[in-house]
Amino acid sequence: AQSVTQLGSHVSVSEGALVLLRCNYSSSVPPYLFWYVQYPNQGLQLLLKYTSAATLVKGINGFEAEFKKSETSFHLTKPSAHMSDAAEYFCAGINFGNEKLTFGTGTRLTIIP
Amino acid sequence: GAVVSQHPSRVICKSGTSVKIECRSLDFQATTMFWYRQFPKQSLMLMATSNEGSKATYEQGVEKDKFLINHASLTLSTLTVTSAHPEDSSFYICSARHRGARNSPLHFGNGTRLTVT
Numbered sequence: 001a002q003s004v005t006q007l008g009s010h011v012s013v014s015e016g017a018l019v020l021l022r023c024n025y026s027s028s029v030p031p032y033l034f035w036y037v038q039y040p041n042q043g044l045q046l047l048l049k050y051t052s053a054a055t056l057v058k059g060i061n062g063f064e065a066e067f068k069k070s071e072t073s074f075h076l077t078k079p080s081a082h083m084s085d086a087a088e089y090f091c092a093g094i095n096f097g098n099e100k101l102t103f104g105t106g107t108r109l110t111i112i113p
Numbered sequence: 114g115a116v117v118s119q120h121p122s123r124v125i126c127k128s129g130t131s132v133k134i135e136c137r138s139l140d141f142q143a144t145t146m147f148w149y150r151q152f153p154k155q156s157l158m159l160m161a162t163s164n165e166g167s168k169a170t171y172e173q174g175v176e177k178d179k180f181l182i183n184h185a186s187l188t189l190s191t192l193t194v195t196s197a198h199p200e201d202s203s204f205y206i207c208s209a210r211h212r213g214a215r216n217s218p219l220h221f222g223n224g225t226r227l228t229v230t
Contacts, residue, residue, distance in 0.1 A: 106156050
């Protein structure tokens with residue numbers, strides 16, 4: 001079964017600094033991977049998805065992620081953090097033919113003014 | 114974009130009562146919907162997969178008699194928490210996928226905060 005691991009339950013960056021949220025997947029078959037963002041007391045919003053096309057995926061709000069098979073990673077980045085980026089971020093994966101989405105444990109991003 | 118509506122957003126009920134949560138796909142048909150539960154500061158745990166016109170598939174450890182799921186149409190799934198207890202207090206989130214798009218992203222509702230007193 002597909003599983004994803006997020007390193008770092010909390011990440012703090014200064015406003016304007018680079019954001020890097022880490023996600024590694026475990027699967028012998030390249031999975032479909034997603035990053036979601038959750039604001040307090042709200043559902044999840046899709047940031048971006050990887051579905052075996054381009055390895056560098058651009059999403060909303062200036063976020064992007066790169067699929068690296070050699071590292072089994074799908075880290076989320078943003079060049080310049082904004083205060084509105086403060087939220088919980090979840091990496092999720094799904095294997096082809098399996099509809100169940102597996103979530104990482106989440107990373108809370110704090111932006112320092 | 115695709116929208117999933119979840120209602121109510123917050124509900125407070127007394128112990129022993131039942132609560133129904135609705136999940137609707139507003140602009141697409143969803144043969145499959147998923148129900149998740151999220152404890153404070155934790156990730157989402159899949160509770161069950163709701164299939165239109167058939168019985169739901171529950172994850173291991175989830176009581177099917179306590180968490181009743183009905184998926185009567187291609188746009189509506191309901192989760193009923195029966196005989197609620199304080200330990201059922203949690204954030205419940207539904208999600209849906211476009212009909213016929215098995216590996217496309219899930220679209221999520223805004224969640225329901227259930228508090229059982």
